Amino acid sequence: MKASNWAFDVLLAITAVIFAYLITQIFFFLPNAQLSAGGIAQKIFYFHFPSIFCGFFLSIFICFAASAGFLTSGSDGLNSLARGAADCAVAFGGVMLVSGTIWAKRAWGIWWTWDPQLTTALLTVLIYLAIVLLRAFSPDGAPERRFAAALGILGAVNVPIIRYSVQKWGGNHPVVLRKGGAGLGDPAMVEALRIGFVAMALLCILFVWLRTEAYMLRSRLARVEEEALSCGATDS
């Protein structure tokens, strides 16, 4: 058994246990929030909020760091990491948008509103979706890789804008956990949120790991094909 496989399996088992514990806490032990927050629907929060900070933002940060590294070093591994992290940013962005809109319908009475935080978050998801599509439908050449890496860096610039837009421009998102906010009202809720952060961060790491491995295998396959052609295999 390879060391990386062993580490992956251990991480997967830990993540599964934490998620099982989190779901038990959310559905059986946590009190319901007030009706204006959606009542029992407020329990969406324990997945919605961690999927933003420890899924979406973490993927973006990894993509940003790997893209910057790729632009300076040209490393194939960093390119695969940036590509894998961009895929994960889109997946967690999807979780964020879908869970957010369903909760918004209950709490705000509307599926979508052009609130500054929602708008900037949607824009960021679209930037990462553009990276994924660019890499999927263009040849995997050096210019395309550099352009995708530059987009990965550009997308990360939006993260502080999303984070502080609600403080700067207001909007519908309430101040609950930020400075001056009313808080969650129950220590068990805060605890569940912390566990949610850990669970989502681990899931994000697992996803990035797997996607990166897939892209590294693809690069390896391309190299082996080249090698085979140089050894005299026919191109068929």
Added chain:
Amino acid sequence: MQKPMQSAAPTNPPATGAAPDGFVKVEGGSTEQITETSSLIVAYSAIWIILMSFTLVTLRAVRSLRIHAERADKAVRQLSHTPR
């Protein structure tokens, strides 16, 4: 039976340009509401469908790529040992 929390964020209307302290209905929003329970079920189903689909697609891709890479490696090794 779980009791609803009353102490979390209050529901005052927001000041212009500032973030509200609590959850406020959006003006012009539909009065037709989906129930709390169905919101929760739909949201959790959607979250898990997205996460599980992503996991499944990724695992399938990794598995097939591993097989392809191993086969290709073997083929190259055989080719390099074959006299031309």
